[in-house]
Amino acid sequence: MGTFGLAKQVDAVGATPPVIAYDPDTYENIEPTANGTYTTGIFNPQPATVGGKIQQLTGAAQMPQLKVTYKNDGSNDPWKGGTIDFHWESHIKLTSSILNPIDLADMMGQGFVFVAIINLPKQVTSAEVLRAVNWDTAYLYVNESPIKLSKAALMSAGNHTLRFGLGAWDNTESNMLTTLIGIITKPGFNINDIPLKFDISIDVAKMTADGDRFDTSPGKILTTGKLQPDVDQLVDFSVDFYDSNNVVQSRLAPYVNSPGGRFYPKLTNGKLNPTAYAKTSSTTINSWNSYISPWDTTSKYNSINDSTEYVDGNNKNLPGTTNNRTLTMNLSEGSFAQLPVNRFDRVVNYFTGKNETAGSTLTHTPIKTSGLNQQTPIVYSGNDSGGTALSPVTMNVLEKYVVDGTITPTKLNNSDSQWGKPLPSKSYPVEATWKANALTTGSIHYRLYKKATQQLVGTYEDRLFQSITANNGSTNTAVTTLPVLPSGQYYFDIKLVDDVLSKAYPELMYKWQSEQTGVTSLKEITVANFPNISQTSNLKNLSRTPETGEPLTALAGDSIQETSTFTLDKIGDSLADMKVNVALPGNVTYEKGSLTLNGTVIPDESLQTGISIPAQFLAKVGDKLTVTYKYKINVIDTSVNDVQLPTKPDMLSGNIVLTDNTKLPIAKVSTTAHLINIPKQELSLIDVPDDFTFGNNLPVPTQAMSYKAKGDFSFDVKDTRLPSTDAAWQLTGRLSTTFKTAAGKELNGASVYFNHGGEKLPITETNALIYQNDGTKKGDIPVDFPDSDGLLLEVNSSTYTQADQTYQGVITWELSTGPVK
Numbered sequence: 001m002g003t004f005g006l007a008k009q010v011d012a013v014g015a016t017p018p019v020i021a022y023d024p025d026t027y028e029n030i031e032p033t034a035n036g037t038y039t040t041g042i043f044n045p046q047p048a049t050v051g052g053k054i055q056q057l058t059g060a061a062q063m064p065q066l067k068v069t070y071k072n073d074g075s076n077d078p079w080k081g082g083t084i085d086f087h088w089e090s091h092i093k094l095t096s097s098i099l100n101p102i103d104l105a106d107m108m109g110q111g112f113v114f115v116a117i118i119n120l121p122k123q124v125t126s127a128e129v130l131r132a133v134n135w136d137t138a139y140l141y142v143n144e145s146p147i148k149l150s151k152a153a154l155m156s157a158g159n160h161t162l163r164f165g166l167g168a169w170d171n172t173e174s175n176m177l178t179t180l181i182g183i184i185t186k187p188g189f190n191i192n193d194i195p196l197k198f199d200i201s202i203d204v205a206k207m208t209a210d211g212d213r214f215d216t217s218p219g220k221i222l223t224t225g226k227l228q229p230d231v232d233q234l235v236d237f238s239v240d241f242y243d244s245n246n247v248v249q250s251r252l253a254p255y256v257n258s259p260g261g262r263f264y265p266k267l268t269n270g271k272l273n274p275t276a277y278a279k280t281s282s283t284t285i286n287s288w289n290s291y292i293s294p295w296d297t298t299s300k301y302n303s304i305n306d307s308t309e310y311v312d313g314n315n316k317n318l319p320g321t322t323n324n325r326t327l328t329m330n331l332s333e334g335s336f337a338q339l340p341v342n343r344f345d346r347v348v349n350y351f352t353g354k355n356e357t358a359g360s361t362l363t364h365t366p367i368k369t370s371g372l373n374q375q376t377p378i379v380y381s382g383n384d385s386g387g388t389a390l391s392p393v394t395m396n397v398l399e400k401y402v403v404d405g406t407i408t409p410t411k412l413n414n415s416d417s418q419w420g421k422p423l424p425s426k427s428y429p430v431e432a433t434w435k436a437n438a439l440t441t442g443s444i445h446y447r448l449y450k451k452a453t454q455q456l457v458g459t460y461e462d463r464l465f466q467s468i469t470a471n472n473g474s475t476n477t478a479v480t481t482l483p484v485l486p487s488g489q490y491y492f493d494i495k496l497v498d499d500v501l502s503k504a505y506p507e508l509m510y511k512w513q514s515e516q517t518g519v520t521s522l523k524e525i526t527v528a529n530f531p532n533i534s535q536t537s538n539l540k541n542l543s544r545t546p547e548t549g550e551p552l553t554a555l556a557g558d559s560i561q562e563t564s565t566f567t568l569d570k571i572g573d574s575l576a577d578m579k580v581n582v583a584l585p586g587n588v589t590y591e592k593g594s595l596t597l598n599g600t601v602i603p604d605e606s607l608q609t610g611i612s613i614p615a616q617f618l619a620k621v622g623d624k625l626t627v628t629y630k631y632k633i634n635v636i637d638t639s640v641n642d643v644q645l646p647t648k649p650d651m652l653s654g655n656i657v658l659t660d661n662t663k664l665p666i667a668k669v670s671t672t673a674h675l676i677n678i679p680k681q682e683l684s685l686i687d688v689p690d691d692f693t694f695g696n697n698l699p700v701p702t703q704a705m706s707y708k709a710k711g712d713f714s715f716d717v718k719d720t721r722l723p724s725t726d727a728a729w730q731l732t733g734r735l736s737t738t739f740k741t742a743a744g745k746e747l748n749g750a751s752v753y754f755n756h757g758g759e760k761l762p763i764t765e766t767n768a769l770i771y772q773n774d775g776t777k778k779g780d781i782p783v784d785f786p787d788s789d790g791l792l793l794e795v796n797s798s799t800y801t802q803a804d805q806t807y808q809g810v811i812t813w814e815l816s817t818g819p820v821k
Contacts, residue, residue, distance in 0.1 A: 006433065006545070007690070008048075013033075014373045017488050018572065020214065020231055020242045020351050022122040022123070023159065025158055025159060025160055025161065026158050026159045026228060027157060027158035027272065028156060028157060028158055029155055029156065029163050029264075029266060030114045030117070030157050030158070030161075030163065030267070031248075031264050031267060031270070032248060032249065032250040032251070032261065032262070032264050035637075038668060044565040044763065045075075048259055049110075049113045049244060049247060049248065049249045049259055049263065050104075050106045050109075050110045050113075050249065050259045050260070050786075051096075051106050051107060051109075051110030051111050051112060051113040051167065051168075051244075051249075051335050052092070052094060052096050052106065052107035052110070052111065052112040052113060052180075053113050054093065054094055054095065054112060054113065054114055054194075054196075054242050054243055054244050055092060055093045055095050055244065055245065055246035055261065055769070056090065056091075056092060056241060056243040056279050057090075057092060057193060057708055058093070059092070062090070062091035062193070062281045063090065063091075063279060063281070064088065064089070064090035064239060064241050064266070064279050064280070064281040064817060065088070065089055065090070065276070065281050066086075066087070066088050066237060066238065066239050066281035066283045066701075067087045067088075067283060068084060068085070068086050068087070068283050068284075068285050069084070069085045069087075069285065069334075070082065070083070070084050070085075070204070070227055070238045070285045070286075071083055071085070071451045072227075072431050073204075073205070076379075076381065076392050077226070077391045077392055078228045078288075078389040078390075078391065078806065079227045079287070079288055079389075079391050080086070080205075080225060080226050080310075080391065081203075081204050081205040081206050081225055081226070082205075082223065082227075083134075083201050083202060083203060083204060084201070084202040084204060084207075084227075084285070084737075085199070085200075085201050085202075086118075086199065086200040086201070086202065086237070087197070087198075087199050088116070088197065088198055088239050088281065088677055089195065089196065089197040090195075090196050090197075090241060090279070090281075091193055091194065091195055091196065092114075092194050092196050092243065093191070093193065093194070094191045094194055095244065096181075098184060098191070099812065104180075107180055108176045108180060108181055109168060109175050109176070109387070110167060110249075110259075110260070111165075111166055111167035111168040111169070111176055112142075112165075112167065112169050112537050113243075113244035113247055113249070113263055113420075114165065114166065114241065114242060114243050114244060114247060114263065115163065115164070115165050115166070115241075115242040115247050115263050115264060115276070116163070116164040116165065116198075116211060116239055116240070116241050116242070117158075117159065117161060117162070117164075117239070117242070117265060117272065117278070118154075118162040118163075118164060118237075118238075118239050119160065119161055119236075119237065119238040119239070119240065119282075120160045120161065120162065120237065121160070121228065121230070121235045121236055121237065122160055122236075123228035123229070123230060123235070124160070124207060124208070124228055125159055125160065126156040126157070126158065126159060126160060126161060126162055126455075127156065128207050128208070128210070129162065129202055129207055130151075130154070130155075130162070131206055131207070132154065132202045132203040132204070132206035132207035133154065133200055133202055133203075134201040134202070135150075135151065137199065137200075137201045137397065138154065138199070138200050138201070139199055140153070140166060140195070140196075140197070140198040141180075141195070141197040141198065141199075142166075142183045142194060142195075142196055143183045143184075143186045143189050143194050143195060144180075144186055144187070144188075144195065145182040145183045145186045147166070147179055147182075148245040149164075149198065149200075150170075152169070152170055153165060153166065153170040154200070154773065157734040160199065160285055161385060163696040164198065165262065167261075167262050167263050169261055169262045169291050169432060170262065179784045181589065192290075199516050204225070204226070204227055205225040206790075208222070208223060208224060208225055208226055208227070208228055208518065209224065209225060211223040211224040212228060212229060214351065215350075216308055216309075217308055217309065217321070217322040217323065218308055218321045218322060218595055221322060221324075222291055222321045222322060222323065222350065222391075223635050226391065227287055227288070228286040228287065229287055229288050229289050229350050229351070229645050230288075230289060230512055230642055231289055231351050232289070232394075233286060233288055233289050233386070233388055234284045234285070234286065234287060235284060235285050235286075235287045236282065236284050237282065237283055237284070237285070238281065238282035238283075238719075239280065239281050239282075240272070240274035240278035240280050240281055240418075241266070241278055241279045241280070242265040242274075242277055242278045243279075243316075246265065246277035246528070247263040247264060247265055247266060247267050247276060247521065248263070248265075248266060249261060249262070249263050249264070250262055250264075250410070251653070255542050262503045265277060266581075270809075275391060280325055286388065288350075288384075288389075288390065288391070289349060289350055289351060290347050290349050290350060290356055290360075290380070290388070290390060291347070291348055291349060291350055291389075291390060291391060291393070292346070292347060292348075292362065292380050292381070292390050292391065292392070292393045293309065293311065293317075293322065293323075293325075293346050293348045293393070293449055294318060294325050294327075294344040294345070294346060294380055294393065294395040295311075295316075295317055295325070295344060295346045296316050296318060296327070296336050296343065296344060296424040297342070297343055297344070297345070297346070298343070299316065301318055301327055301328070301329060302316040302317055302318055303316075303318070303319060304316070304317055304318070304319050305317075306321065306322075307321060308321065309321075309322050309348075310353050311346070311348050311353055311354070311355050311647040312353070312354060312355050313353075318395070319335075320396070322393070323393050324394070324396075325393075325395045325396070326375075326395070326396045326397075326398070327344065327395055327396070327398070327399055329397070329398070329400065330399075330400060330401060330438075330500075331397055331401050331500045331501060331503075331504035331505070332440075332500055334503055334504045334633065335368065335369070335399060335504035335505060336368060336369050336378075336397050336399055337367050337368035337369075338503070338504060340546070341364075341367075341402070342362070343540065343644055344364075344380070345357055345360070345362045345380070345397060346360045347360045347362070347384055347385075349386075351732045356384065356385060356387055358385060358815050359384075359385030359386075360382060360383060360384050360385050360390075361383050362380055362381070362382035362384050362390075362734060363380070363381060363382075364378050364379060364380045364381070364395075365379055366378065367377070369397050369399050370400075372399050372401055373398070373399065373400060373401065373403075374394070374398075375396050375397070375398040376397050376398075377394045377395075377396055377397075378394065378395050378396070378397050379391050379393070379394050380392060380395060381393075384578065386452060388507035399504070401438050401439040401500075401501065401504075401648075402436075402437045403438070403501065403508060404435070404436060404437055405434065405435065405436030405439060405496045405498060405510050406430055406434065406435050406436070406496075406671075407433070407434040407435075407444065407494055407495070407496045407510075407513075408431060408432060408433050408434075409431070409432045409446075409492060409494050409523055410430075410431040410432060410433060411430055411431050412492055412523040412525060413523075416551065419489070419524070419526045419664065420489070420523065420524025420526055421455070421509075421523065421524065421525045421526070422525075422526050422528060422534050422678060423482070423525050423526065423527045423528075424527070424529070424530075425484060425485065425486075425487055425527055425528065425529040426484055427481050427482060427483055427484055427675070428481065428482045428762075429479060429480075429481050429482075430446075430465075430479070430480055430481070430482055430492075431477060431478065431479050432444060432465065432466075432477070432478045432479075432480075433475050433476065433477055433478075434468075434475075434476050434478060434496055435474065435476065436471070436496060436498060436510075436738055437473065438498070438500075438501075439468065439471050439496075439498045439500070439501075440471060440500065441468060441469060441499045442467075442468040442495065442496065442497045442498045442499045442500075442502075443464060443465070443466065443467045443468055443499075444464075444465035444466050444468065444480075444495070444496055444497065444498045445462055445463060445464060445465055445494070446460075446463055446465045446480070446492065446493060446494045446495075447460055447461050447462050447463060447493045447512070448485075448491065448492060448493070449487075449490060449491040449514070449519055449522070450488065450489070450490065450491075450660060450662055451489035451490060451491055451660075451662075452489065452661075452662065454491070454519050454520070455475075457490065462527070464480075464492065464589055465478060465480045466478040466479065466480050468497075485527045485656040485734070485739045486527065486659045486660075487527050487528050487529050487573050487656075487659045487660075488526075488527055488659050488660035488662060488664050489522070489524065489525070489526045489527075489658065489660065490522055490524070490525050490526075491519055491522040491523070491525075492522055492523040492524070492525055492621065493512050493513055493514045493519075493522055494512070495510055495511060495512040495514055495806045496510040497510065498510060499510070504657070514665070515590060517638060521550075526658075526662075526664060527658075528572075528573060528656060528658060528664050529572040529573045529668070530572045530573070530575070530656060530666060531549060531568060531569075531570055531571055531572035531575065531618075531656070531666070532568075532569040532570035532572075533566055533567065533568055533569065533618070533652065533669045534566070534567045535564065535565065535566050535567070535652070535669050535670070535671045535672070535673035536564075536565045536567075536570050536671070537551045537562065537563060537564045537649075537650065537674065538559065538562075538563050538674075539560055539561070539562055539563075539647065539674050539676065540552075540561040540563070541553065541558050541559070541560055542558075542559040542560070542561055542603055542630070543555075543556050543557070543558035543559050544558065544778075544779045544780070545780075550674065551644060551674065551675035551676060551677040552674065552675070552676050552677065553676075553679060553779075554633050554676050554678060555633065555678065555679070555720055555778045555779055556634065556635045556636060556646075556678070556722060556723070556778075557632060557633060557635075557723065557778070558632065558633045558779075559591065559630055559631075559632050560588070560630065560631055560632070560633065560676065561594075561628060561630045562629055562630075562631070562647065562650075563626065563627070563628045564582075564626070564627045564628075564650040564671045565622065565625065565626045565627075566580070566618070566625040566626075566652050566669060567622070567623070567624050567625075568618040568619075568620065568621055568623045568624075569621065570621065570623065571620065571621055572656060573656035573657055573658055573659075573664075574615070574656060574657045575615055575618055575619075575654055575655070575656060575657075575666070575744045576654065576655050576656070576657050576663065577613070577654050577655045577663070578613035578614075578617070578652065578653070579610040579611060579612055579613060579652070579653050579654060580611040580613060580625070580627050580650055580651065580652050580653075581610045581650065581651045581653070582595070582606075582607050582610075582611065582627065582629060582650050583609075583648035583649065583650065584607075584610060584629075584631055584648065585631070585645050585646060585647045585648055585676065586645065587633065587634045587636055587645060588632060588634060588645075589627065589631055589632045589634055589635055590604070590607065590630075590631045591629075591630040591631055591632060594628070594629050594630035594631075595607065595611075595627075595629045596626075596627070596628045596630070597611060597625075597626070597627055598617070598624075598625065598626050599612075599626070607629075609629060610653075613625060613652075613654070625652070626745055627650060633645070633676070633678065635722060636678050638678050638679065638680050638681050638720070639680070640679050640680065641680055642677055642678060642680050643677075643678040644675045644677050644678070645675070645676040645677075645678060646673055646674070646676075647673050647674045647675070647676065647677055648673060649670035649673050650671045651669070651670045651671075651674065652668065652669050652670075653665070653666070653668045653669075654666050679720045680720065681719070681720050681721045681722060682719075682720050682721065683717070683718070683719050683720075683721055683815065683817065684717070684718045684730055684815070685715065685717055685718075685731075685814075685815040686716035686717060686718050687714070687715060687716035688715055688813040689712060689713045689714065689715070689791075689813075690711075691711060692709040692710060692711030692712075692713070692791065693709065693710055693711065694707040694708070694710070694791075694793045695707055695710070699801060700803065701795040701796055701797055701799050701802050703796065703797055704794065704795070704796040704797075705794070705795050705796070706791045706792050706793065706794045706795075707792070707794075707795075708755070708791070708792055709790055709791035709792070709793070713789065713790045713791065714782065714783060714784045714785065714787055715731060715771070715782070715783035715784075715813070716780060716781070716782055716783070717729070717731075717773070717780075717781040717782075717783055717815060718779070718780050718781070719775065719777070719778050719779065719781055720778065720779065721775070721778070723775075723776070723778070724775075726775075726817070726818075727774070727775025727776070727817075728772065728773065728774050728775045728817065729772075729773050729775055729815060729816065729817045730769055730771060730772045730773070730815075730816060730817075731769075731770050731771040731772075731783060731813060731815055732767035732769050732770060732813070732814045732816065733754060733763050733767070733770050733811050733812065733813050733814070733818050734763065734764065734765055734766055734767055734768060734811065734814070735763050735764055735765055735809060735810070735811055736765070736810050736811065736812040737808075737809050738809055738811035739807040739808060739809035740807060740809070741802065741805045741806065741807055742805075742806070745802060745805070747799065747800070747801065747807045747809075748799065748800045749793075749795065749796060749798045749799035749800060750793060750794065750795045750799050751793075751794045751795055752791060752792070752794075752809070752811070753791070753792040753794065754768065754770045754790075754791060754792075755788070755790055755791070755792045756785065756789045756791055757782065757786075757788075757789065758788075760792060763791070763811060775817075793810075
């Protein structure tokens, strides 16, 4: 029995490329061994063969022919599994006579005298082939009569050789008589030209179940279950056919020169010599010598050192193992589909470990992954540089990228659900916070919609908010400045742009916020150019003097005029729907017909509905709007203390009209509130004549004389009492101290009078009435007398006086109600 083994451990291809050398052929079952050995010679000749003797015909169409075909298992791998179909045929002549009883008996007892030696490829052993033979379809055909082959008919003849025969010791599946009858009774039987064929089918998956001896891939994945590879991509088969003239037969017994047993080929010096004794037919089938091994031709993703696969002495490879590589890529160079189509192409010579990609034609499918973050098997297939189909191989591709970007505009928070963020008609800073773990470069864009139409604003359909060149890995802040916008209402739309993601996966790039949540959910802004309107207000007491003051003094029944003025100091968007609302203070009564607008009397109903103001009243800077009205003070209890009555502000309201015709309310302009002071009820004498003189250096009277006092002779009375029927009051005077010198000498014989309208009223020690008032008039009441009225001093010759003396007296003025005391 020959042996097949490895001389030494085979190293990985590339680390130490192995010498591709197969063990020498060994042989068995090629020479007679039955019943002992013998030595031929003059005294011990080789016994003659006994059986059905045949002769190989040599015509052009009669010589042996061999056809071997390979068909894979139907998968996309051209070398995976399937069958090797072995078909051999020849034409022979039966030289034994079927009519000769002795020849016929020899045929039935010994079988047919021939041997076929099948020479197998050096890459497989006889044992591997025999275990893979499909015995159900293994047949010999003699004159087209099928003879089922048995394992005894097809046996090992060496490590790469099989022996085939149809002797009685080979044909264990059928009776020789039955076989012979089947042959000669088949239509067309011609003893001089009998077709001889045999068919064998070999299961490749079983034959190469242990893989190739030079395969160092994990689990011998490159060769296990596949048609064996060959350096030259050709697998050789041949059959040496030995007819009856070129075979020997075993003896019946040792040293007995009687044939019996199997037939064997003639040998030369103990070795097969098919050139001398056989007719040989040979053929080849195509095989492979290279395989696809994806890797990154730029070396970017070749991240592992794989000791089981060296190519050109380099074992840097993609993660994984041979035939099971994984590409986990980012998107910095684009998606997998956007990379050069041959980026991961590599064809490796199985035997030399050399890169033989040049000239090969590889494709891969699908051309893109199933999607971002979805590992996708990409199958590489194609032909080597010589056009030989290569086994497809899968590379698992994972495009790994985090798509978690968020962006939120700030400083645009809606302060009003209806108007959103109010902005002045000038440039305005806007901030946004964003976060996107994988983003390295990109930008933020914004655009504006008109609120009324929800259509994009023409010049703001896509504007750069800010470029992104750095990412802190957490929440980032971006800033831009909105330019001056026309007044109107807008929706503010924003989006994050990741340059890498947008290039690699446009369909996954971050969308506008409006595309995610709808336009009406966006931040709303209202741009308005508000006018500046100032106000002033004042009160007048039309019932008394002084008529102004803060607080304004008034008594019950007084008529108060209130005036409010609104002035346009700075123009803005057009004003519309203006209205002034007037509010009267408490405890007053409106004076009908007193309401005026810029001097024109307007209906009193406007007090309740508000005064509608035409737009032209405040159309340009400096225009004024003046509202006046009057009211009377009602009776208020001030018997204990003063009472202060606050006025209520007048209020100007209205809208501005934006350029998109949206109306926006202006801030209401309110006038300043004032106070009206209602004093405590009292009647008091505020001011009286004092420090008056009748003259200096007067002569000593020699006759009756009168002297008029010099000085201010007027009174001030304050009456804050409520009107009533007994409100009359009067002023009286009395000489409370007579005229005396400093030494106490009285001016005897002199009289004091109050001259009023030519009537002299004596001023004595008792009260003398000098003025009366019915009490109708209230407030500060001046009591003035004509210049002709006043105090008189009368003296006569009987009046005792002293020269160079000054006489002084005191008159007491008294304010009283009721009868004069």
